[in-house]
Amino acid sequence: MSEQPTIRTIGELRASGHVYRSLREELRDNLLRILGGGESPWAGVHGFEDTVIPQFERVLIAGHDVVLLGERGQGKSRLLRTLPNLLDEWAPAVAGSELNEHPFTPVTDATRERIAEAGDDLPIVWLHRSERYVEKLSTPDTSVADIIGDVDPMRVAEGRRLSDSETIHYGLVPRANRGIVALNELPDLPERIQVALLNVMEERDIQIRGYVLRLPLDVLVVASANPEDYTNRGRIITPLKDRFGAEIRTHYPQSVDEEIAVVRQEANLTAEVPETVLEILARFTRELRDSTAVNQASGVSARFTIAGAETVAAAARRRATIHEGEDAVARFGDLHAAVEVLRGKIEFEAGEEGRENEILEHLLRIATVETVRAHFRGLDFGPLVDAFDGERTVSTGERITAADFLANLPELAESNLYEELAERLGAESDGERALAIELALEGLYLSRRLSKDRDAGETVYG
Structure with missing residues (x-):
């Protein structure tokens, strides 16, 4: 891990010539740069060189969400955990932001107000690439609040209105904004929870208890699943399968x-x-x-x-x-x-x-x-x-x-x-x-x- 940048305010960041890139642009640019240099970003992944990895690279270049489908122990999670290698080592974020908002593209009203008040003096922090990858094991007891969020009664008790976005306690996906969300064993996630992901993956907004929060979330959703899960323990609902841009079949080592x-x-x-x-x-x-x-x-x-x-x-x-x-x-x-x-x-x-x-x-x-x-x-x-x-x-x-x-x-x-x-x-x-x-x-x-x-x-x- 290299030393994190010394820039500490939005003004310093702007003066440094920093250019904002969306998550998919960042992944695409870094992948193409690594491939152009004759290197491989897939350290520790064996047996997929001529089959799965070329497909996976095309999916990332296209900017698609993806689900890896294969039997247990084929290296699906190992492949997903190499994705942070394609992120910038350090990324700027507004200090105190729950959603890791980029200083140049805030997504919540509260952060926009802070930028308007503090101007170039608003402090920023730096996120390491390892902090921008979130992995969740899909289990039947997972709730919508875990994945998307819920109203925080303590914030309501402090006097905020229910319709105020500041009353929301954000779940795993919003908190992974500008990062990668990996859902292992996706078919084990209850269907009502899968439904909650539909807007996140298409419209890029979230709905909590009837309130629609227009948050242009910048996340890449990747998932793993076993083929038998479609008929035995659970299934990926059709609308959610349609939201994934690609489905890649994995396999065991072939030699x-x-x-x-x-x-x-x-x-x-x-x-x-x-x-x-x-x-x-x-x-x-x-x-x-x-x-x-x-x-x-x-x-x-x-x-x-x-x-x-x-x-x-x-x-x-x-x-x-x-x-x-x-x-x-x-x-x-x-x-x-x-x-x-x-x-x-x-x-x-x-x-x-x-x-x-x-x-x-x-x-x-x-x-x-x-x-x-x-x-x-x-x-x-x-x-x-x-x-x-x-x-x-x-x-x-x-x-x-x-x-x-x-x-x-x-x-x-x-x-x-x-x-x-x-x-x-x-x-x-x-x-x-x-x-x-x-x-x-x-x-x-x-x-x-x-x-x-x-x-x-x-x-x-x-």
Whole structure:
């Protein structure tokens, strides 16, 4: 945040050559300037570069209100929260104004009277761009007074008339004048409350208890909604949908790399989680989104992958704490810990009751096979398979350190397979090398070249 300007009166502001721009002009000009410089204002938004963002930019250039429509966990709120990046860092406002009025374009009679009385000496304040973005979670208990405003009985008791605009206690939307109002989960807003937004979005005025206040509000209304909300919990009323200039459909990350980028950005990892583990989690999430056993109307949120990565990291941290000298590095067996606790984040189809764990394990195996093929294609696993003579076994799991696992591996005569596996995954530490070999053993099991027995946190390959 830079230092705010030192200008403190309207006279100084006018002398500085400041030019008033409406909110939409400000957003449009700043967006075009950033795009013209070859930069992107959408920091932290992954997977929308070629789909949602171009549409979103066209909407802002056109100056339209917009609703983002998509399943949970697709990054709708994340995208909306980047909008303040397009505002001027500092914007002038009349000091003491409830509606953040610009000194050159007051919207209330009270402010006009103050300007007439004080002239160039009227004090101004500076609003940071972060103060010009307001977010509201639409809930059934939201009232018109919350969104638009209501008569303040205390002001009436002071002697003001009911028809006096000074008796009004303004709600969220008027107080966001010259800023952005984001309404999350808009269909959850009761229909009578949605009706109250009609004039705000079209005529740009507000009506409170029969009084029409001609306030030329300068606000941009953006909203998010889930598709199933139109038929299940609620809906966006047709007149309000018509007021939005655009409706943009969002989507989940369309590639494994985009899914991993989201996790790396959002997850709070308490241990090292190698890229390969995140890749398996990302592929696992994508398999869930394609599965007919999962309720796709509910969706599989990106939060599922994020929570999975955090759980895997926690399992690695726990193992490192229990076993002195162990590196806090996630390994393949830690993925099962994630699957066990993430089941509640998935909604299955009604006919799959009782098969939830079976479905999750099956899809995790598919994700593992795809990862093994992507990284180990072309390697000769014959020496490793031959090392298991029917009696030899290798154990791994949360009770076994990486060093112990590596020390108990069978020797491979005239083969550097272990080194090749580590090199393919860029493994350097014992934990990363153990992960590479565990993944190879799991791949051999899934291709039916080895057997596996897993019980009580220990996995035995043979």
